[in-house]
Amino acid sequence: MAGRVTGKVALITGAASGLGAETARVLAREGAAVLxxxxxPAGEAVALAIAAAGGRAAFLVHDVTSVADWEAAVARAVADFGKLDVLVNNAGIGSSSFDLMTGSLDDWRTMLAVNLDGVFLGMRHAGPAIAAAGGGAVINLSSILGKVGLPGAAHYCASKGGVLMLTKAAALEWAPLGIRVNSVHPGFIDTPMVSNAIHASENSNEMREMLIMAHPVARFGVPREIADAVLFLASDESSFMTGAELVVDGGYTAR
Ligand SMILES: NC(=O)c1ccc[n+]([C@@H]2O[C@H](COP(=O)([O-])OP(=O)(O)OC[C@H]3O[C@@H](n4cnc5c(N)ncnc54)[C@H](O)[C@@H]3O)[C@@H](O)[C@H]2O)c1
Incomplete structure (x- = not known):
């Protein structure tokens, strides 16, 4: 039986953990070949597990801030699977508290380098391959914190807000090429990024409870709930969507 993305080739960054790993599993289950x-390097084990379950999957070590690594990643997708249709710009970093009165320029730049430069480089290097395949889809992981602020996270909010607008500009520029570009805005999802940030906070139990209660559904999301949104945007089911913000946040930003 054909899957929802059968015949497509997808490159998923940050796929060793959390949302990226789950997205790779879901896209492969629905028929895509996934790089x-x-x-x-822990991503190798995720790819091997997908292949063992019958999926088409490969892994490469790739720092999204490196131009040379991007060139190698796109070349590898085309070499292994013949083309590239879908790019999921998922790799990202969070952080514990960043104080605007004392925060360092180095910490600011590190955040922007991974979360925003990395997304630009992904589109810059994968875009020509996706165009050569006759069009496709780019899905950029922003956040609810690309739409609303959070004290102590100005650098993260700035990076994710940048992803939101980069996505819209790219959607306009690439609509004539048949490349759809959309952003996904998760609420707090139970992944290592969130659990590490909570553990690093002073009152981790209170922090966890406070974050959960900021979601009207009174729980964190699970990775599958974001992977399903990415699957929809990667599939032809979303063929009339581009430049859109897909918010998946348990109601966090509805208040
Ligand atoms: N978990 C959440 O609540 C949440 C909410 C909103 C948005 N997001 C975004 O979703 C994405 C995935 O987050 P996650 O929760 O799965 O985090 P995670 O920490 O579990 O996974 C992130 C992955 O990105 C990789 N990575 C980090 N820097 C990299 C770099 N320079 N090059 C290549 N890979 C790199 C890490 O090694 C890791 O495997 C991120 O962009 C994050 O900002 C997450």
């Missing part, structure tokens, strides 16, 4: 990439 997982991450700066963490």
């Amino acid at each position: 997982l990439s991450d700066r963490d």
Whole structure:
């Protein structure tokens, strides 16, 4: 039986962990050939598990801030699977508290380098391959924090707000090429990024409870709930969507 993305080739960054790993599993289950990439070599085990379950998957070590790594990643997708249709710009970093009165320029730049430069480089290097395939889809992981602010996270909010507008400009520029570009805005999802940030906070139990209660559904999301949104945007089911913000946040930003 054909899957929802059968015949498509997808490159997923940050696929060693959390949302990227789950997205790779879901896209592969629905028929896509998936190239997982991450700066963490642990992504190899995720790709091997997908292949063992009958999927088409490969992995390469890839730092999204490196132009040379992007060139290698796109070339690898085309070499292994013949083309590239879908790019999921998922790799990203969070952080514990960043104080605007004392925060360092280095910390600011590190955040922007991964979360915003990395997304630009992904589109810059994968875009020509997707155009050569006759069009496709780019899905950029922004956040609810690309739409609303959070004290102590100005650098993260700035990076994710940048992803939101980069997505819209790219959608306009690439509509004539048949490349759809959309952003996904998760609420707090139970992944290592969130659990590490909570553990690093002073009152982790209170922090966890406070974050959960900021979601009207009174729980964190699970990775599958974001992977399903990415699957929809990667598939032809969303063929009339481009430049859109797909918010998947348990109601966080509805208040
Ligand atoms: N978990 C959430 O609540 C949440 C909410 C909103 C948005 N997001 C976004 O979703 C994406 C995935 O987050 P997650 O929760 O799965 O985090 P995670 O920390 O579990 O996974 C992120 C992955 O990105 C990789 N990575 C980090 N820097 C990299 C780099 N320079 N090059 C290549 N890979 C790199 C890490 O090695 C890791 O495997 C991020 O962009 C994050 O900002 C997450």
